[in-house]
Amino acid sequence: MDILHCDLDAFYASVEQRDQPALRGKPVIVGGRPGSRGVVSTCSYEARKYGIYSAMPANQAYRLCPQAIFLPPDIPKYIKASQQVFAILHRYSPVIEPLSIDEAFLDVSGCHSLFGSSTQIAQLIKQDVWEETGLLISVGIAANKFLAKLATNLGKPNGLLELGEEQVREILPLLPVNEIWGIGSKTAQRLKQAGIATASDLLLYPRFKLEAILGSNTDFYIQLCRGQDSRPVLSRSEQKSIGNEITFPQDLDDQKEIEHLLLELSCQVAYRVRHASLIAHTVTIKMRTPDFQTLTRSQTLQQGVDADLTIYKIALNLYHKSGLAGECLRLLGLNCSKLNDRTIEQPALFVDENDTLDQIIDDMKSKFGIDTIKRGSLLNRINRKI
Ligand code: TTP
Ligand code: MG
Numbered sequence: 001m002d003i004l005h006c007d008l009d010a011f012y013a014s015v016e017q018r019d020q021p022a023l024r025g026k027p028v029i030v031g032g033r034p035g036s037r038g039v040v041s042t043c044s045y046e047a048r049k050y051g052i053y054s055a056m057p058a059n060q061a062y063r064l065c066p067q068a069i070f071l072p073p074d075i076p077k078y079i080k081a082s083q084q085v086f087a088i089l090h091r092y093s094p095v096i097e098p099l100s101i102d103e104a105f106l107d108v109s110g111c112h113s114l115f116g117s118s119t120q121i122a123q124l125i126k127q128d129v130w131e132e133t134g135l136l137i138s139v140g141i142a143a144n145k146f147l148a149k150l151a152t153n154l155g156k157p158n159g160l161l162e163l164g165e166e167q168v169r170e171i172l173p174l175l176p177v178n179e180i181w182g183i184g185s186k187t188a189q190r191l192k193q194a195g196i197a198t199a200s201d202l203l204l205y206p207r208f209k210l211e212a213i214l215g216s217n218t219d220f221y222i223q224l225c226r227g228q229d230s231r232p233v234l235s236r237s238e239q240k241s242i243g244n245e246i247t248f249p250q251d252l253d254d255q256k257e258i259e260h261l262l263l264e265l266s267c268q269v270a271y272r273v274r275h276a277s278l279i280a281h282t283v284t285i286k287m288r289t290p291d292f293q294t295l296t297r298s299q300t301l302q303q304g305v306d307a308d309l310t311i312y313k314i315a316l317n318l319y320h321k322s323g324l325a326g327e328c329l330r331l332l333g334l335n336c337s338k339l340n341d342r343t344i345e346q347p348a349l350f351v352d353e354n355d356t357l358d359q360i361i362d363d364m365k366s367k368f369g370i371d372t373i374k375r376g377s378l379l380n381r382i383n384r385k386i
Contacts, residue, residue, distance in 0.1 A: 001118050001162055002109040003233060005140040005148035006089060006125060008102035009157040013044040015081050016071055018134040027052075027068040034062035034070060041073050045157050081133055083342075086277075088128045090341070092121050097233045098277070105145055107233035122160050142168075146181055146229035153179070168227045173200035180224055187213065199225040235341065242272045242280070245333030251290045253328040262319060265334040266312035273311075273336050274358065279304030280336035283314045287324050288331035297322045304340055307358050311336065 008014065012030040017023045027047035032038010038058045050065040061068065082101045089096055092115055095107040108121050115121045122139040129137045138159035140151025147163050154171070155161030163171070176198055178188035190213050196202050202210070202225045211218045223229065244265050252258060262285070273280055283305070284298040297318040305311055315334055319325055 001141050001143055001164065002107060003142055003144055003148040004093075004106040004108055004118060004122055004125075005142075005145070005152045006104055006106065006137050007152050007156070008085065008129075009136045009138055010042055010044050010048075011081075011102040011135075012042045012073055012078055013047070014135050015074075015078055017044060019077075023069060027065050029058070029061055029065075029068045029070050030073050031070075032058040033072070034058045043068070081135065084133050085129055085135070085137065086341075088125060088132065091128070092125055094235070095233050096235050096341070105148065105233045119160070119162060122162075126158075126160060144227075144229035145231055145233065146224050147227060149181055150175070150179070172225070172227050173198065175199045175225075177202060180221065182217070182224075183221065241335050241337035241339070242269055242276070242278070243284075243333060243335030243337075244268050245286060245331060247288075247331045248329070251328045251330050253326065255326045258325075258329060258332060259316060259319070261332055262315050262334065263312050265332065266315055267308045269334050269336055270306055270308045270311045270358070273339070274306050274342075276339075277342040278339040279306045279342050280311070281305075281338035281340065282336065283311055283318070284335040284337065285315050285318045285322070286331070286333035286335065287319075287322065287329050289324070290328055290330050292330075294331075295322060295324060300338065305336075306342070 013028045016028055016030060017026075023044075025046060026044070027050065028044040029040055029047055029052065030043065031041035036058060040052060040054055040056045040058060040061050042054050043052045043061070047061075047065060047068050050061075050068070052061045052064055052068070058070065062070075078101060085102070086096070086098065086104065089104055089106060093106040093108045093111050095110075097105040099105065106121075108115075108118055111121060112118075115124060118141045122141055125139060126137055129135055136158045138152045138156045139161075140148045140153070140155060140159070141162040142148040142151050143165075147168060150171075151161040151163040152159060154163075176188075177183055177191045177196060178185065180199065183191070191197075191202070194205065194209070194213060196205055203222065207218065207222070210222075214221050246261060246265065281302075281304050282298055282300045284296055286294065286296045288294045299314050299318060301314075305314070311334075
């Protein structure tokens with residue numbers, strides 16, 4: 001039983017209750033305000049008793065519980081808490097797969113001699129998270145990812161549940177299909193129409209008929225219903241690289257124009273690196289000449305980078321030293337590789353004034369869409385075809 005699934009309880013609402021003691025024990029709803037068209041991001045377990053859940057319209061939540069305390073989300077505060085929690089998880093295993101801001105898988109198969117059994121590791125994680133962040137985290141333990149996540153959900157809140165073979169044999173057959181990881185409400189509805197309400201119903205149903213509902217995922221779901229899941233825990237750093245490239249409609253030899261495009265590529269790639277909570281140790285540029293010769297130039301850095309202008313400076317330097325500056329190109333690319341998790345390594349801040357600007361731009365991009373904001377130096381390219 002080497003797979004742990006960890007998920008903070010009522011995350012955003014718990015952070016608010018932690019910071020404002022008057023809110024503890026009360027129904028707290030984080031998200032849109034009643035009277036607006038907003039929705040509930042999450043709510044405290046006290047509010048869940050009234051039937052309130054994530055994504056419910058705020059107006060409906062208000063009707064169910066008018067005395068609830070509605071709060072707007074404070075995303076920077078939640079990101080800080082999330083980083084603290086992930087730093088704790090990294091103490092107990094190097095093999096961590098983050099699933100969301102408050103949720104991750106850990107493979108602890110290589111960690112027992114250091115920290116004890118899986119249950120002991122789960123206890124240590126819960127204790128550290130509580131003592132250092134004041135938040136409760138539920139942990140599920142099982143032989144694979146599907147069962148570990150199921151264990152967390154069954155144990156919540158403040159859970160620590162190990163699902164051994166015997167418990168799996170008891171619980172799994174009766175598991176409603178909508179609680180099987182990956183089966184959304186529409187698919188669950190179609191399964192129910194076919195008379196499939198539970199995992200055991202699904203296993204008894206003829207495979208060829210099942211395929212009409214589940215398509216190419218049929219065998220995967222059959223395996224899950226048997227309690228089998230062979231997917232490994234994949235840490236983010238196993239993501240090999242993040243990159244972008246542009247093929248020009250016409251060959252381009254204007255050096256200033258190419259430098260401009262390099263800045264644009266740097267901003268796009270750096271944003272994706274930061275968005276995945278990674279930092280890069282290698283920056284590579286790729287250039288293709290009109291006769292289809294492809295040339296790459298790389299720089300590997302001891303300290304990881306993730307800032308727009310830091311990556312741009314490196315890329316620009318590589319371009320100038322490539323021997324192709326001012327030459328005609330048909331393609332330009334930029335790639336970041338040797339990626340590390342940001343929670344275990346801080347990026348280099350040698351252009352630190354850009355960090356704040358990057359953060360503001362990232363915030364706006366995640367709130368209003370990736371194309372809504374650009375650096376002023378890129379503005380003259382907006383609406384122009386590359
Ligand atoms: P979850 O882990 O799904 O929910 P939770 O932590 O609030 O509650 P629990 O795990 O105990 O069931 O999501 C983590 C955070 O992500 C949540 O606190 C708020 C945010 N979130 C949204 O903003 N919208 C959503 O629809 C969901 C599901 C979550
Ligand atoms: Mg959670």
